[in-house]
Amino acid sequence: MSVASSRVRGVNRTDRLYALVEDLRASAPRLRTARELAGRYEVSVRTIERDIAALQQAGVPIYADVGRRGGYTLDKAMTLPPLNFTPTEAVAVAAALGRLESTPFAEASRSALAKIVGAMPERDAAAARELADRVRLLRRVDEEPARISPLLEQAIVARRVVRIRYEDRDGAATEREVEPIAAMAGSHCWYLVAWCRLREDTRFFRVDRIQHVALTGLPAPHRPGDDSRYCHPGYVMLRPAL
Incomplete structure (x- = not known):
């Protein structure tokens, strides 16, 4: 390091x-x-x-x-x-x-x-x-760095609605508008937590399955909710301490 x-x-x-x-x-x-x-x-x-x-x-x-x-x-x-x-x-x-x-x-x-x-x-x-020089960090050999679109990063920071093309686990792609809420680290990947206007509910989108991002310029309204319902048993959700 x-x-x-x-x-x-x-x-x-x-x-x-x-x-x-x-x-x-x-x-x-x-x-x-x-x-x-x-x-x-x-x-x-x-x-x-x-x-x-x-x-x-x-x-x-x-x-x-x-x-x-x-x-x-x-x-x-x-x-x-x-x-x-x-x-x-x-x-x-x-x-x-x-x-x-x-x-x-x-x-x-x-x-x-x-x-x-x-x-x-x-x-x-x-x-x-x-x-x-005397400290070492281990990482899995097959672990690829996550990639996040700069536009998606802008949308999260500025709370702007984005239009994405998302591919699910079966390879089926959908176009949808989402309102970014947060970025969340899972065990093996990162997720975009967002309100999906197509499903009219909060959804977790794997960052590596987001194929395309386009900013709409529309502000994302604040939507209070409990995202802990998506958390797996044995895990707790933490926020960075700043």
């Missing part, structure tokens, strides 16, 4: 632009040089300079400090304050987030961890990386 990786390989330009912002946010107010960023993303210095220029034109508050020791940084208002995590606490967070690699939140967990480590004092961050 690694708390932070040193290189990012094989990403497309859109992903690289997003990652550049997160890198600069995590390291601010420390400057990052174009050469340093080019080495991390395995592209040319000129490519990094073009990427930074594109982000600045898009309104991202990236500032350049010219000179021999110059580089790029992000507005401090866009960064986390220094975090006083101990190395053990940081590794505990990394281990917990590492369990999300096989969930729809894998990318978000990696981004969150990079921000946390980037806001730690360098000595503590280095100690956390050293400790993380």
Whole structure:
């Protein structure tokens, strides 16, 4: 397990632009040089300079400090304050987030961890990386990471009605409009808990069986209900503690 990786390989330009912002946010107010960023993303210095220029034109508050020791940084208002995590606490967070690699939140967990480590004092961050190298997480060899459509993620966050094509266990597909309520982790997969307008009831849809997602733009009304009736005996439903 690694708390932070040193290189990012094989990403497309859109992903690289997003990652550049997160890198600069995590390291601010420390400057990052174009050469340093080019080495991390395995592209040319000129490519990094073009990427930074594109982000600045898009309104991202990236500032350049010219000179021999110059580089790029992000507005401090866009960064986390220094975090006083101990190395053990940081590794505990990394281990917990590492369990999300096989969930729809894998990318978000990696981004969150990079921000946390980037806001730690360098000595503590280095100690956390050293400790993380001596921790192992086991995962089933045949366990595939869950995939969730970005549109579905938007719908859950913004509570918007979505139109989905869903394939049941027998392979039969149906088109239906659903009102997202929550995302739920089962024993072997993730589910979308939603009010199904076709069935006029709450339904659990396996994320890996949702074949297509389209946002309707319609707000999903609040529908109070007890979803614990779908819970298997011997299990309890828990919510993340934030």
